[in-house]
Amino acid sequence: MMFCYCTAILLLIFQKCVFCYEACGEGKNVSVVEGENVILQVDEDMITEISWVFGDKHIATTKPNQTIDIKSWDYRSKLYTEGNVSLGIVKINTNQSGTFVASIFKENGECSQEYHLTVYRTEKGGMVAIVTVTCVVLIILVTLCTCCLKNKKRRTMRCSSW
Numbered sequence: 001m002m003f004c005y006c007t008a009i010l011l012l013i014f015q016k017c018v019f020c021y022e023a024c025g026e027g028k029n030v031s032v033v034e035g036e037n038v039i040l041q042v043d044e045d046m047i048t049e050i051s052w053v054f055g056d057k058h059i060a061t062t063k064p065n066q067t068i069d070i071k072s073w074d075y076r077s078k079l080y081t082e083g084n085v086s087l088g089i090v091k092i093n094t095n096q097s098g099t100f101v102a103s104i105f106k107e108n109g110e111c112s113q114e115y116h117l118t119v120y121r122t123e124k125g126g127m128v129a130i131v132t133v134t135c136v137v138l139i140i141l142v143t144l145c146t147c148c149l150k151n152k153k154r155r156t157m158r159c160s161s162w
Contacts, residue, residue, distance in 0.1 A: 027114035
């Protein structure tokens with residue numbers, strides 16, 4: 001019975017941590033190419049702290065005029081703050097596609113903002129193939145034109161010598 005009372009008291013005290021926050025606004029869709037940097041921009045005022053979550057991991061906490069507090073070992077050299085509280089991710093990869101949630105604590109309440117991040121893979125091999133084919137075609141065209149010009153000069157010389 002004592003356990004039930006303790007649980008009820010804890011739920012009342014920490015209900016903001018247990019239940020969802022009100023949304024700050026509509027979710028933001030963010031697209032980026034793999035290998036680039038991306039910023040998850042926060043547009044709220046009077047922020048005291050933001051807890052950043054990706055999947056089920058609390059990855060970082062940002063506060064105005066303070067350095068970022070990175071919580072996840074996986075992100076230790078990939079995160080930075082931008083504009084005081086927005087989250088920057090360095091050299092994004094496709095494993096980071098998904099929903100990032102910013103739990104925003106403000107002087108006048110709390111809310112959460114979702115960022116739906118899509119990371120597109122670059123097709124480096126495809127670009128190399130296109131450039132290679134283009135170069136080969138240009139070399140063939142230059143060679144053919146050179147041969148045609150040489151043959152045209154020879155024909156002209158033969159005709160005039162008859």
